[in-house]
Amino acid sequence: MRPEIAWAEAMKFENRHDPYRFFDELRKTPVARVADDIYVVTGYWELLALAHDPRVSSDISRSPLQAKRAAAQEPPPEAEHLTAYGRQPSMIMSDPPYHDRARRQAMRQFGPPHSPDLIPSMEPGIERLCNELLGKAAGKTRIDIVDEYGYRVPVTVICKILGVPLEDEKAFHAWIFDFMAGLDLGPEAATEEGKVRAAKGRESTAALTEYLRGLIDGYVRKPGEGLLSRLVNDDGPDGPMAPPEAAANALLLLIAGHDSTVNTISHCVLTLLRNPGSVELLRRRPGLIPRAIEEVLRLQSAVQFFPSRSATADIEVGGTVIPEGSAIFLMYGAANRDPGRFPDPGRFDPERRANEHFGWGSGIHTCFGGPLARLEVNVALEVFLQRVENPRLVVDPPPYRRNQIFRGPQHLFIDYDRIREHS
């Protein structure tokens, strides 16, 4: 199969539940050209090298996708929405020193060394919420893990941390849904329906950006609770973050701050139920839960890739020269199943040794919120394992959402015998 065909297949909606067959095809050329100026990296070692190569830029304004977008009357599909995260670049789409400074400013309000207690302090609340949600499922025998369990926890937590009112959740949930559905890097983007989705996505993204700007402007005028307010009012060594930049990062933090966590919780449940004996194994040895979660992320990376990168020079890697100016997609989900790095890569093995997967990225853009997400997934899974008796999948594969980057089930129905009392 030619790389461009394998790539198009992997991006097609009908293959969302299993793009891995096509990734295996693609990996026959670990660094493959799939369009004039797009190189897709599916080999583990090649990806590792590029993720740490200072000649690879994440600055979206240097990406040919962005240039195309600016030049074309009708933006080509792969350029859609890349900058919709905000006119100002957020940290994920920028390079040092700008990136490092923005990340430091945000981290100051979020984690160590300046705010070491914030994330740990969330644990009791997360546990309470998980138990409440399962409590609601007590009288029934079927639950949608996405809508009725996985989603509620991270969205509640990130609102609290950022200082985004939870009352606004209905509104931004719908905007984010459109944003996700409209951001399409596959062949379907060019269809009429695809264009409609893209237009809707653009509108909703604009609305969401507007909403966050308003929120931040409010915090500039009157400081309040939460990370966003502290970000624009900080007097730390790097000073306060300028409001437009804070808005761009707020959008990133709000979306990245819950969506992938939901997908990971769903994939954890899905993977355990697909592999007989694993629920029992983790109940018997809860010490394995954290490793099982990482193994799920390896297999079902919630962020499959992030299409911001490009080459600032000709870069030789894996026998290919990526020409200066090309876009580079680091395919985390594909490299995570490279048999040259992970023996028996398709197998779920919670005891896998040296599981250095790319589910959280690699290099300086490694996930900012990883510790929070892990805490949420750990607690959600622990509570699920303690309380849900005899869980079974209702449909396999479950229906998936459209988005290729942020990949996860739309719904995940499971049946169970009963919900145990909360101990």
Place this chain on the structure above:
Amino acid sequence: MRAELIADVVAEFKAYGRIVIVGASLAGLRAAETLRDEGFTGPLTIIGDEKQEPYDRPPLSKQVLKGLARADHTLLPRMRKVDADWRLGVAATGLDRRVKQVRLADGEQVPFDRLLIATGTRSRPWFNPQEAALEGVFTLRTADDAGRLRAALAAGPGRVLIVGAGFIGSEMASVCRELGLAVTVAERAEGPLVGALGGVIGDIAAEMQRDHGVDLRTGVSVEALEGDAQGHVRRARLSDGTTLDVDVVVASLGSIRNTEWLEGAGLASGRWGVACDAGCRVFDINGVVTDSIFVAGDIARAPHVLYDYQFLVQEHWDNADVGGRVAAHNMVSLEPQRRPHLPLPAFWSGQFGVNIKGVGVGPFADEIVITQGSVTDRRFAAAYGRNGRIVAAVTFNHGKWLEYYGALIERSAPFPPPPPGYDHPDGMQPMPARFPTPGAPTGWPDVVLTGHDPTERGAEYEYRTKKR
């Protein structure tokens, strides 16, 4: 030998062979675990002169001195059961290769079929024994050392003097400042860390120390220590004629390799360590490789393919961690299953809130170039080169980039490396790295060649201790 026969020999050795490990620290422990992992079920004896179970040393100059962890709370994690005969608190005092026995301080002889030497190093003591015996004078290598020094620092001394600004000395100075103690660092070279990282980086390290309130004195040595009537150190005399009032003195003068117990064993051992091939097999004094004696960790000196096959000692943690494993593997394997131990040398050091990390061998280089970040902010990466090849790299709070340079060094890529796409200093000009000239040859030879007839020609070790 036919393949089955070789397999039989290996299986037999794994079942009945006797293995002795001397040195019960990082290298020794990891070797023991690997032996069992690889199916060695024969008798295993581990001899260590310290009483403690194997513990980790890097925390001693950091967490422990700072008071975040107790000195006796750095025991190393165990990867598996090793089922060994642990002989802790007793030193090995001799090796007889003819009868394959290790002699212990308590007189016992322990026989072996294969031996691993992992006796590491100890601190170089203060040169004057009377002064070294003063109360308040310390060195730091063991958990006991750390416990005593921590107690002295916690007592709130008036001024601490650290002699020697290598990594450990600098880390101690950093901890002293964090504890709010007045501290002077005296260093003979032009700046801190100069031996390992050269003068360019040394200048930056010096600035860091001074910014944090360290009284740093470079280009001076401490000539004498004076005590009070109670035998407690109170004063230090420096080579520039100044004196200092001090309550605690830490001599951080580098290390001495624990090879004395091997005297007379006919191995290529001495103050340079124990020489071995890249598969951890020890050379005898003539440079002929032995088949039953292996070495790992701080004490091993092995040729490195990346550095013109020069013999290198690597007194770094990962060299002991990985070296112990490779040595063990090779002890229970025959060719072609044996593996080389060819790590890219690597180190880290936390001081003054900055994470300093390095790969490669800095002193091999003559040039350096700052490649990424900002020196003023103390967030940067730098590469070292020699003859147009990159041979080492160092980062200050830029550790996420180090891996990139490691890969360049492994490939002996051109120096200076290609300019990064962003955040690099203007021009990226290589400059002299300013390493001190390597030490002049010692005044007396350690090894002499003897014999005229080719059959009796051989090397002989001239023991310095005996000569003096």
Place this chain on the structure above:
Amino acid sequence: MRMVVDLNRCQGYAQCVPLAPEVLHLHGEEALMYDPNPDDSLRQHVLRAAASCPVQAIVVDRLDEIGKSS
């Protein structure tokens, strides 16, 4: 329990720190400090932290599997 962090591998991502805040600390922006022998009651936290490290630099004993004496 016993643990060690291979600080050569560690790239200072600090992914681990918030998962075992009793045991792991950042010293400055990227230097990790930790208690090598934390209390057994913190085991689940330490296991979370160990699993989280992208370069698998945190090594935890297997004393729960192998027993204390060896």
